[in-house]
Amino acid sequence: MTQPSFATHEVFNQSPPFEDVDLFAVDRPLVEAVKANGGAVAERELSEFGKHWGSAAMADRGRAANENTPKLRTFDAKGNRRDQVEFHPVYHELMAHSAHAGVHNSTWTADGKPAGDAAEVIRAAKFYMAAQVETGHLCPITMTRASVGALAMQPDLLARVMPVLSTKSYDPRFVPWSEKRGMTLGMGMTEKQGGTDVRANMTRAERDGDAYRITGHKWFMSAPMCDAFLVLAQADAGLTCFFMPRFAPDGSVNAIQFQRLKDKLGNRSNASSEVEFVGAYAERVGEEGKGIRTIIQMVQLTRQDCAIASVGLMRSGLAHALHHARHRSVFQKHLADQPLMQAVLSDMALHVEASTALVMRLCRAFDRTPHDAAEAAYMRLLTPAIKYWTCKSAPSFLYEAMECLGGNGYVEDGILARHYRESPVNAIWEGSGNVMCLDVLRALSREPEAAMAVMQSLAAETKGLPGAGEAATFVGKTFLRADGERVARLAVEKLALLAAAAALNGVSSRHAELFAATRLAANHASMYGAVELDSGDIRALLARALP
Secondary structure, X not given: OOOOOOOOOOOOOOOOOOOOOOOOOOOHHHXXXXXXXXXXXXXXXXXXXXXXXOXXXXXXXXXXXXXXXXXXXXEOOOOOEEEEEEOOXXXXXXXXXXXXXXXXXXXXOOOOOEOOOOHHHHHXXXXXXXXXXXXXXXXXXXXHHHHHHHHOOOHHHHHXXXXXXXXXXXXXXXXXXXXXXXXXXXXXXXXXXXXXXXXXXXXXXXXXXXXXXXXXXXXXXXXXXXXXXXXXXXXXXXXXXXXXXXXXXXXXXXXXXXXXXXXXXXXXXXXEEXXXXXXXXXXXXXXXXXXXXXXXXXXXXXXXHHHHHHHHHHHXXXXXXXXXXXXXXXXXXXXXXXXXXXXXXXXXXXXXXXXXXXXXXXXXXXXXXXXXXXXXXXXXXXXXXXXHHHHHHHHHHHHHHHHHOOHHHHOOOOOHHHHHHHOOHHHHOOOOHHHHHHHHXXXXXXXXXXXXXXXXXXXXXXXXXXXXXXXXXXXXXHHHOOOHHHHHHHHHHHHHHXXXXXXXXXXXXXXXXXXXXXXXXXXXXXXXXXXXXXXXXXXXXXXXXXX
């Protein structure tokens, strides 16, 4: 007797997975922005990285790392305090792949000096691509890279650390950092009574010979599995930066007691902790009482990565939306051929193209800062403004990308729901939006002549673009107002838009004109696709975004 078949459908009119692609080669705005900022020599290296990170295997690692979140193991089976964080094996694989590519250290020489040339731009392109696959593991990668900026304030310590930090090895063993093939560093500044206001910190540091013993609490300490941390504590002369290893010099586990791991909205593959220091061993970094000045060398670099990661997330959202729309048919046409969807996708592509050009231009400034005063001024003024704009753009952008996929975009089987949950963190960590605006005002007040020179340069680079002259004038006048703080958000956003137009003008003058016309000459509508672009510009934007 023939059994009846209960199959009621076949799967069709669905897009194939967006994987096994070269994340570099399929992204013309990235390729051209890297080239415009001095990184053309690394195109082959970046394409190899893009193929590897664009593979189905890496996508699966990213998924699994977020589905199998870290767990805190406070004690071992015998009751000994261990305070270890346990990760799924794929997390360690992601860390190893990033370390092998030098994402955690390639902007430094083996002795901890800036690598120069286009090291920042090339490394940023890798970070941007890795963020499209799995962003959580990039937190310790970011902090490890950035820690060298602070450790440089203590040359003897830097000299001891760099032989381990400068390798391209990842070593997850729970042993002293000096015994490892490679190391990672985390950071602890935030306390309950003052997150941004670190001067309110109450954690105490008491001298113990040449070292210190630290007692206190950190409400938020990221990446607790790291081999050492840079932390802030109050010493005799005031707030001071310290290097706190997981193991004390005698080989015992340092008195770093994790209270819990934070249950976060996103960033779930990465562990973030609440911690108590119970007389924990630490070494001073920089002068006593100069902790903020020391740690800010690290924070500038972590803020840079927040911006890069946010743009990477938006790029991934755009790529998945455009890929889906080209394979999905609706009303007898491919979705990508429907005028309304074209309007949405091209407007999104314009935003990503400008954002990509902007973060690569910022990285060029970081490359040139050690020997170019004008680039150093650009870096100091624009880093907080760029972080503000790019990071705050990401959540709404990724919501729009999800909507392009309809219900499929909203479910956790796909990557866009994870991207959406991930996207707010970069605006919150390393200085919230208001803090970024205050930092722009601070840069203007401390170096008014240098800041004005940057503004003049941006005006020159955007000369002739729609609305650029008016925007430059508005920013300059607003920052001179006595009540400048009250309207700082408006001015900082306009500054970032002006800088984006300038950066894009060095990559694609036509698209810089479109960006300026829709963002500077007019207020951009609150919804993507609510601008008018002609059909030729729409086709060009979408072709550049994804061949």
